[in-house]
Amino acid sequence: xxxxxxxxxxxxxxxxxxxxxxxxxxxxxxxxxxxxxxxxxxxxxxxxxxxxxxxxxxxxxxxxxxxxxxxxxxxxxxxxxxxxxxxxxxxxxxxxxxxxxxxxxxxxxxxxxxxxxxxxxxxxxxxxxxxxxxxxxxxxxxxxxxxxxxxxxxxxxxxxxxxxxxxxxxxxxxxxxxxxxxxxxxxxxxxxxxxxxxxxxxxxxxxxxxxxxxxxxxxxxxxxxxxxxxxxxxxxxxxxxxxxxxxxxxxxxxxxxxxxxxxxxxxxxxxxxxxxxxxxxxxxxxxxxxxxxxxxxxxxxxxxxxxxxxxxxxxxxxxxxxxxxxxxxxxxxxxxxxxxxxxxxxxxxxxxxxxxxxxxxxxxxxxxxxxxxxxxxxxxxxxxxxxxxxxxxxxxxxxxxxxxxxxxxxx
Ligand code: PLP
Numbered sequence: 001x002x003x004x005x006x007x008x009x010x011x012x013x014x015x016x017x018x019x020x021x022x023x024x025x026x027x028x029x030x031x032x033x034x035x036x037x038x039x040x041x042x043x044x045x046x047x048x049x050x051x052x053x054x055x056x057x058x059x060x061x062x063x064x065x066x067x068x069x070x071x072x073x074x075x076x077x078x079x080x081x082x083x084x085x086x087x088x089x090x091x092x093x094x095x096x097x098x099x100x101x102x103x104x105x106x107x108x109x110x111x112x113x114x115x116x117x118x119x120x121x122x123x124x125x126x127x128x129x130x131x132x133x134x135x136x137x138x139x140x141x142x143x144x145x146x147x148x149x150x151x152x153x154x155x156x157x158x159x160x161x162x163x164x165x166x167x168x169x170x171x172x173x174x175x176x177x178x179x180x181x182x183x184x185x186x187x188x189x190x191x192x193x194x195x196x197x198x199x200x201x202x203x204x205x206x207x208x209x210x211x212x213x214x215x216x217x218x219x220x221x222x223x224x225x226x227x228x229x230x231x232x233x234x235x236x237x238x239x240x241x242x243x244x245x246x247x248x249x250x251x252x253x254x255x256x257x258x259x260x261x262x263x264x265x266x267x268x269x270x271x272x273x274x275x276x277x278x279x280x281x282x283x284x285x286x287x288x289x290x291x292x293x294x295x296x297x298x299x300x301x302x303x304x305x306x307x308x309x310x311x312x313x314x315x316x317x318x319x320x321x322x323x324x325x326x327x328x329x330x331x332x333x334x335x336x337x338x339x340x341x342x343x344x345x346x347x348x349x350x351x352x353x354x355x356x357x358x359x360x361x362x363x364x365x366x367x368x369x370x371x372x373x374x375x376x377x378x379x380x381x382x383x384x385x386x387x388x389x390x391x392x393x394x395x396x397x398x399x400x401x402x403x404x405x406x407x408x409x410x411x
Contacts, residue, residue: 002018005028006033007032007033008031008032008391008395009032017373018370019375019399020387021376021385021386022385022386023259023386024259026196026228026233027254027259028259029231029232029254029389030304030308030390031390034260036303037304038260040299040300040302041261041303044060048295050295051295053293058293060295061081061298063302065078067301072237072238072267073240073241073246075271076247076268076269077270077273078272078273079265080095080266080285080292081292081293081297082263083263083297084120084263084264085120085227085251085252085253086122086125086264087120087122087289088251088264088265089119089125089225090120090123090124090125091251091287092188092223093124093187093188093190094287095249095276095285096111096187096188096221097109097111097187097188098276098286098287099221099272099276102279103275107184108184108185108187108219109144109187110144111186111187112128112146112147112186112190112220113127113128113146113148113190114147114149114151114190115148115149116131116199117131117150117191117192117195117225118131118192118198119190119192121134123141126138127142127145128142128145130150144185146177146180148173148174148191149170151195151201151207152195152198153167153204154338154339154350158339160341161325162202162343163204165204167203167204167207168204168210170204171214174218186218188222189221190223190225191208191223192224192229193225193226194233194343197379198379199348199379199382200341200343200346203243209243209245211245212245212246212247223248223251224238226239226240226251227253227254230250230255230256231255231308231314232308232389233255233344234321234344234346235315235317236314236315237314238252248268249269250266251265251267256304257297257301258307260304261294261301262297263297263298263300311390316390317344320345320389320393320396321343321344324345324346324387327396327397327400328347328349328385330404331404334407335411336351336352336411338350338352346385346386347385349383351365351381353380359378359381362380362383365410366378368405368410369402372402372406374399374403385403
């Protein structure tokens with residue numbers, strides 16, 4: 001149980017100090033207890049705690065949308081605010097289908113995700129998602145969804161540093177789905193540029209560029225789900241910039257407000273925005289939440305972006321990521337370690353499962369780390385790390401050493 005947080009640390013209810021090796025849950029990028037964010041939230045609550053997002057507007061939401069648009073690449077210059085990553089994903093999927101319809105291409109309704117993808121817990125997100133436990137309990141989900149093959153290939157790529165060499169050709173799987181369904185039925189493809197929840201899987205070199213080319217060739221929208229990679233996780237504001245691939249939409253959340261106030265967003269290219277706005281009559285996009293563009297979340301977001309800018313946090317992982325890479329790959333050779341993957345300031349160790357007890361070893365490592373004063377996470381037998389972007393070299397050493405001791409203890 002956690003009761004207090006500051007900088008790189010949590011404190012438990014018993015008063016134990018815990019190094020945060022996971023940025024809360026991939027979200028507290030600027031570290032905990034940032035006074036500027038608390039002050040901005042307080043100020044906004046005292047000025048105007050809420051304003052209706054339908055028919056009415058308020059300045060801070062436009063100000064924040066402009067800040068986000070400035071960070072995003074190319075003509076990704078309009079923002080639709082939501083309250084979580086899951087809502088951002090479902091919003092983006094709906095925008096894709098409605099966009100084609102407005103252009104007179106209403107047969108494009110099919111959505112393509114990817115195995116091992118995680119896109120939140122809405123019906124859209126679990127339908128395009130590819131993690132079995134998030135899907136199997138919830139019936140048939142959305143119709144008309146298909147999946148690309150995933151890109152994890154431990155056989156060929158184990159212990160790669162950064163993007164693995166093998167697997168760009170897996171993007172051609174989209175051609176297979178086009179052959180099967182015909183491009184005229186496909187609205188969009190959604191992928192995480194770096195898979196997060198299923199265990200830090202950087203894309204094979206060239207994969208995303210190839211996927212972009214195939215989307216463009218067939219008029220399919222490309223959505224990058226940057227709920228984890230957005231806001232500096234891999235050394236650029238967005239992964240789209242890191243990989244130099246221009247998606248049609250980006251979904252983001254988490255680091256948008258440093259995790260302080262729930263918020264998500266869909267960033268769309270100008271052409272998509274214009275298509276909706278050119279509609280002659282009525283409501284442009286028949287979709288929105290009571291809390292879309294909530295003024296307090298916008299205030300938290302603006303204060304967060306100011307910290308990122310002032311402390312140059314959105315590119316800091318270019319430096320700190322090197323230490324993390326060195327440290328994590330030094331775990332190679334420890335008992336049961338079958339793969340180590342990393343990119344930017346995130347990495348994971350994949351462990352061989354205990355016979356008949358999948359996930360037990362990963363959870364044991366997670367618990368041992370916590371007992372030894374470090375918060376990581378367990379996703380089955382994969383142990384990912386993703387610390388706040390403010391982490392220093394010594395703290396990275398502590399994180400890696402604690403992980404090493406815990407892996408040995410769980411041998
Ligand atoms: N998309 C990705 C890539 C995520 O990692 C997550 C959450 O971890 C989501 C969507 C869902 O975000 P939320 O939990 O804010 O709904």
